[in-house]
Amino acid sequence: IEEHSLYWISRIKSLLSEHRFKHSLEVAHLAYKVAAVNGLDPEKAYIAGILHDIGKDVFDEEKKAIMDRLFVDYVDLPTFSYHQFVGSYIATQDFEIEDDLILNAIKFHATGRDGMSWLEKVVYACDKIEPTRGFDSSDLIKAMMENYDLGFIKVLKANKEFLENNRKDINNRLTFNCFKDYLD
DSSP: OTTTTOTTHHHHHHHSOHHHHHHHHHHHHHHHHHHHHTTSOHHHHHHHHHHTTTTTTSOHHHHHHHHHHHOGGGTTSOGGGHHHHHHHHHHHHHHOOOOHHHHHHHHTTTTOOSSOOHHHHHHHHHHHHOGGGSSOOHHHHHHHHHOHHHHHHHHHHHHHHHHHHTTOOOOSHHHHHHHHHHHO
């Protein structure tokens, strides 16, 4: 299906840069594997993984317009997070996704939040640790394969450390609540 751009693949490719498409495939593959070995739904994991960044390459003005129209409760968040909300909108409009489990995994994959579902945890973690990210994530991948819930905590700790060490802005309510809920 991927090799021959069947079904959604050609549409997804048309919405993403080549680099972003490859990343999305890696997230989908890893999420599928993590879900499968943990007794979860690998099909949902794959769909959420391949669509998680579908809003990333939307022009900033269009992202802002969608946020102002459909996600007013989140307009105050940093603009880096807009793509996750826009992505959930595109998933419903262009790909007819109606499953809230999948939509929320897309909607909160960059920031996290408190009270995350299994699929939100899997997609969040796989987005951060997929093998082409440019660092050795093998220990974190192994942790996710052994127990996605405990592995998620390890990924979250590593991501928080990375963000703080690189002076990234993590001062938004969703990320704050995610760290508070799972790391405190």
